[in-house]
Amino acid sequence: MEKEMTNNITKFQLFFIFIQSQIGVALLSLPHDVQKSAKGDGWLSTLIAGVAVQLMLIIYWQLLRRFPTLIYTEITQKILGVFLGKVLNLLIYLNFILVGGLATILFVKLVKLWLLPLTPSWIISLLILTSCVYLAISDLKIIARFFVLASSLILLLAVTSIFGWFTTKEIQYILPLGSSGLKNIIVGSQNSLLAMLGFEGLLFLFPFIIENKKGVFKTISMANLFITLFYTYFVFITVISFSSNQLAQMREPVLNLLRGMSYNMIDRVDLIFLSIWIVPMATSTISYLYFASKSVGAKKKQYPKVVLLNGLILFLITLIPHDDAIITLFNKYVSYLSYVVVFLIPTLLLILSILLKKNEMSEST
Amino acid sequence: MSFYKEKTTLTSSSNDSRQLCDDIEKNINMLEEHFFHTEDLMKKELQFQDQKCVLLYLESLVKKEILQSSIIEPILAMQASEIEKTVHAAEIKTTSAILEAGKQLLDGFCVILIENNHQAYLASVGGIEGRATQEPDSERTIKSTHDGFVEDFSSNLHLLRKRIKSPQLKVKYYTIGSLTNTRVGIVYLENLANKKLVEEVERRLSSIEIDQLYLTGELEELIEDHPFSPFPQILTTERPDRAVSYLTEGKITIIVDGNPRVLVAPITFFAFYQASDDYSSRWMIGSFFRIIRIFSFIVTISLPAIYVAIVSFHSEVLPIGILYTIRTSLEYVPFPPFVEAVAMQIILELLKEASIRLPSPIAQTIGIVGGLVIGTAIVDAHIVSNMMIVIIGFTAIASFVAPINEMGTSVRLLGFPTMIAASLFGFFGIVFVLMLVFMHLSKLDSFGTPYFAPLAPFKKEDLKDTFIRLHILQLKTRPTDARPAYAKQLGRTRAWKKK
Known part of the structure; x- marks a missing residue:
């Protein structure tokens, strides 16, 4: 694969690509998801999930250090040989396109539910994917530029959430700490782990980072810390605002939290929040579109066509009926696939590469 | 032919x-x-x-x-x-x-x-006299110099040389146009301008094959990076002080004989929202005006759209008091808000276009007819609501704030797709269009320099002279967007105080 000097990103940009890929549609429903099992201890679940991601990042780091100029799909071929590697790559590609599809479906559903109840969802999905393809088709450095730019919105939203503190709070909801039991907390953290997906992008970004030998691990750890705290903060503030019975009935508790407020100048802060939140949601889709297109391993010239095709596939995926039962099922299978691609395969690759003493210098089998 | x-x-x-x-x-x-x-x-x-x-x-x-x-x-x-x-x-x-x-x-x-x-x-034995230098009408200032470029090539060069008395100021001539043989000169500071940048400009200029070249605008279209972008990617100015300030940042100016407008490349988006007056005022005042101008950009591109979206989709965003005010003004208007907005925008553009070329006494009449007669009568006739007049008026004023008029107009044009999207998809439509605009801005390059710098890519060191203008003591290094050969521009400062 061609790696032009101009197509590099800095560590600063990496930080924000991480944040933008991970933070997306899942945050809004995260408190609802984690409370299913963890109840008032949901915010502990996100912390635990953050630790799990950190462990995964260590594994990634060890793996990538051995192959500093290769992306995920090239590493699989290097370690496992061309045939087995290509089979795995198909799995990897499927994972990214399906996770991207799922994120887009949830995105479309959310927009339809809160902003445009009467507009057909295929139009919404068409608009979203148009903008996503428009950006994903360009160089990584341009994607990075836009992601850094869009991150200012995340700060804006974090500030907006301060308004959420002005509703009545009940600290009782989270007490006593750990009352849901360790098992339930860990099951809850599994749910928030899915919201944190996107960090596997490192496997595709690493070769393009300028001076990727030093300091990258620090950057990704910082990004992970930021995201974990960001999620924990939002879960915490919703958990102390609503009881678990209320949370069970709310699809997007974060929006409901803001909905309760009214000011002289503005009402329904939730709609403004959601409108701005469209951008971080779109950037997640862009990341997945980019990773999926990269995992195809096309030549540079064909890359735009691949992105276009993948955009079309994503569009077709979003055409499946937005029935809760179907989406839950879809979600379930996609998360199994993700566990394999995001957690299992890199770990196995690392173990294999240690056992076989393979690194970038060694000959391909 | x-x-x-x-x-x-x-x-x-x-x-x-x-x-x-x-x-x-x-x-x-x-x-x-x-x-x-x-x-x-x-x-x-x-x-x-x-x-x-x-x-x-x-x-x-x-x-x-x-x-x-x-x-x-x-x-x-x-x-x-x-x-x-x-x-x-x-x-x-x-x-x-x-x-x-x-x-x-x-x-x-x-x-x-x-x-x-x-x-x-x-x-x-040549020497046909052109007009004397005078302040350009399109870029007036209050506190900066009051001379401007004219049609004559050597006078324009003279205005630059007068300000930079250094042998480093280098001029290269090109003759473009096989019929018109127009003299085109690129001017830059030899020790400061990036060599690759100079080469790139030379390469683009020498590749032009054209019969006639009269205007800087034509040359701009021949050498710019993205011809299908709504944003101008080369700055044109009639102010020598402005051109000189870019020269000292390591940028290149291009003079076309017979044109009072001089091209500056590479340029960033935010340069279009800066004016020479910012540096003549105290830094806080200069910074304040810059923030106002950036605000004007946001207003121009999104305010009518936000109004249309709120009125037609999301009236629940407004608390009951404001909602009443808007609803009562909309009561007797038979058209959807989008039609109102477009009608007002078109009236405004027509008025502006009509008054530009008329002699000023007649232009005043247009102003009265436009402002008083149409403005009040259109509301009394219930064709357009009061609120819409306020919104469009506000937007129009905001669009004229941009110190380089071209940018103001481009942004006003971008207001239309935003408005269409808002009338079709509400807030979602606005965010969609704005997202595309900002993606586009992130994609743009001007002679190899990212157009939306220092925001995309983010450059901390350039922020000091972008949205705000810090005190000159803080401007120790030049802006890096033209990749100048060296950055330092300030040595000992206010040393008289340190005793």
């Missing part, structure tokens, strides 16, 4: 390879043929050292007084034996090529032919 034109231009001027000979009559004939016997090619016969001497010049391009005093009189006086020493012109050349002689005649030289001499002497 174009293929035919190409043929004629090639045969008429650029392919004439004839040489002058010793026969003076034949030489005169050849030159006259070169100009197709045009009647403003004047011929004056004199005697020089007992030889026949003929003066040829294009009457329309030379200054008669100079011709009289520095060419004709000295020849008649005959103090020296050679022509070069006799005439007093600032520039004297010799040539034997018809083509070269013809070219120089067009530049305001006169040709002196002498019997039995196959050399032609060329002496500069």
